[in-house]
Amino acid sequence: MKIKHYGIPGTDVSLKGRWMQELLIGNAPAELQELQGKKGLLFSKVVLDKFIEEDAKHGNSVLVTGENRSLRTFSSGEKRKALLNYLLLQEPDFLVLDNAFDSLDKTSVKALRSSLERVSVETAIIQLFNRQEDLLPFIGSILRVENQDITNLMSVSEFLEARGQTAFSAISTIPPAPNVFSEIPEALVKMNEVSVSYKEKAILKNINWEIKKADFWQLIGPNGSGKTTLLSMIYGDNPKAYGVDLYLFGSKKGSGESVWEIKKKIGYFSPSLTELFTRRNSVLEMLISGLRDSIGLYQKPSDKEVRTAKAWLKVLGIESFSGAIFTGLSELQQRIVLIGRAMIKHPALLILDEPTNALDDKSALEIISLIKLIARESETAIIFVSHRKEKGLEPKKIYQLIPTENGSIGEILPV
Numbered sequence: 001m002k003i004k005h006y007g008i009p010g011t012d013v014s015l016k017g018r019w020m021q022e023l024l025i026g027n028a029p030a031e032l033q034e035l036q037g038k039k040g041l042l043f044s045k046v047v048l049d050k051f052i053e054e055d056a057k058h059g060n061s062v063l064v065t066g067e068n069r070s071l072r073t074f075s076s077g078e079k080r081k082a083l084l085n086y087l088l089l090q091e092p093d094f095l096v097l098d099n100a101f102d103s104l105d106k107t108s109v110k111a112l113r114s115s116l117e118r119v120s121v122e123t124a125i126i127q128l129f130n131r132q133e134d135l136l137p138f139i140g141s142i143l144r145v146e147n148q149d150i151t152n153l154m155s156v157s158e159f160l161e162a163r164g165q166t167a168f169s170a171i172s173t174i175p176p177a178p179n180v181f182s183e184i185p186e187a188l189v190k191m192n193e194v195s196v197s198y199k200e201k202a203i204l205k206n207i208n209w210e211i212k213k214a215d216f217w218q219l220i221g222p223n224g225s226g227k228t229t230l231l232s233m234i235y236g237d238n239p240k241a242y243g244v245d246l247y248l249f250g251s252k253k254g255s256g257e258s259v260w261e262i263k264k265k266i267g268y269f270s271p272s273l274t275e276l277f278t279r280r281n282s283v284l285e286m287l288i289s290g291l292r293d294s295i296g297l298y299q300k301p302s303d304k305e306v307r308t309a310k311a312w313l314k315v316l317g318i319e320s321f322s323g324a325i326f327t328g329l330s331e332l333q334q335r336i337v338l339i340g341r342a343m344i345k346h347p348a349l350l351i352l353d354e355p356t357n358a359l360d361d362k363s364a365l366e367i368i369s370l371i372k373l374i375a376r377e378s379e380t381a382i383i384f385v386s387h388r389k390e391k392g393l394e395p396k397k398i399y400q401l402i403p404t405e406n407g408s409i410g411e412i413l414p415v
């Protein structure tokens with residue numbers, strides 16, 4: 001009998017509920033009777049996080065044997081590749097892939113797709129996916145799962161429907177800057193021959209990169225090429241940023257302004273931020289806290305701050321959620337609020353670290369449209385990090401990290 005493979009559009013496996021857990025232990029629903037009593041394994045972020053936790057406690061992760069450093073220090077792509085190989089070695093009857101390609105670069109995606117194609121000859125695959133382009137070619141049917149039940153079973157061609165316009169494409173402008181940062185030089189970031197290594201491993205080699213006011217950069221590079229490391233030199237407290245030829249807003253890093261002062265001029269968003277905000281702050285308070293560079297809101301906001309935040313709520317299309325608790329919003333809404341929060345002060349530089357990661361096509365398009373609106377309507381320079389060439393993003397410049405034996409070198413690509 002020919003093995004059947006299924007795709008399930010939507011977010012992560014934990015939201016797919018109990019039936020997925022039942023499926024993994026062999027209690028398949030009627031629609032998937034052929035998997036009854038079979039051995040299933042799960043590839044997901046939660047499973048990977050468990051291995052990372054185990055490794056942090058006991059060391060010697062089974063995922064990366066023969067390496068004398070912790071699993072945590074591997075790049076997100078490297079970790080995912082290791083987990084998949086480990087699962088495949090156990091020869092499951094079926095494999096549930098929960099967004100297997102998120103955070104994997106083009107080359108790794110290609111390699112993974114062809115190994116999954118080989119696996120699919122003998123092993124059934126159930127693919128949870130967010131982006132249509134991720135759908136594996138051998139998947140024949142799509143299952144819609146809502147409220148823990150399968151609500152629809154259809155063919156892939158029935159599923160592939162056209163996608164519409166976003167709300168942000170119709171908006172003409174954004175609220176103005178609440179304060180003007182004075183004396184910001186034309187060159188916001190300047191790196192001259194910057195090299196970084198961890199122990200004896202070279203990560204970045206002779207990086208020359210200049211980011212000017214109102215620039216719109218996309219930063220690309222394969223897994224482990226050092227994108228996060230490069231950003232942490234600018235935004236984070238990476239000790240490697242001291243003692244190299246790196247200028248932020250006109251002063252050499254470490255010599256002039258404190259990390260705190262530097263962060264005031266930078267807006268930062270990464271999807272992992274959504275997990276950091278656990279207090280019961282309202283959406284309005286979240287936006288206002290972006291004017292204060294604080295996580296929560298500890299003092300009563302001024303009328304002007306409230307007005308600015310309300311103007312942003314309108315642009316972000318979430319006016320009706322003003323008083324709602326942030327943690328109760330959908331993933332897309334949370335990201336929109338946090339991008340608004342990063343942008344509300346009109347920072348000189350806005351860093352967006354994989355803002356579309358793990359979103360479906362429609363949601364990714366919303367985020368892209370919001371970023372385009374910000375790029376068009378502000379003087380803020382943007383660094384957008386993503387493995388994907390996002391359709392319609394149109395950055396003005398691309399900085400690519402290219403791995404070599406002596407660390408990644410940087411190259412400016414034509415757009």
Ligand SMILES: Nc1ncnc2c1ncn2[C@@H]1O[C@H](COP(=O)(O)OP(=O)(O)OP(=O)(O)O)[C@@H](O)[C@H]1O
Nearest residue numbers: 073074075076077198203223224225226227228229
């Ligand atoms: N503290 C550390 N000790 C040793 N190696 C490290 C440490 N932090 C990062 N690395 C290594 O540095 C390299 C660059 O990692 P980085 O996370 O910057 O890459 P990336 O381009 O952001 O990757 P990805 O796209 O997978 O997120 C990787 O090989 C990683 O394993």
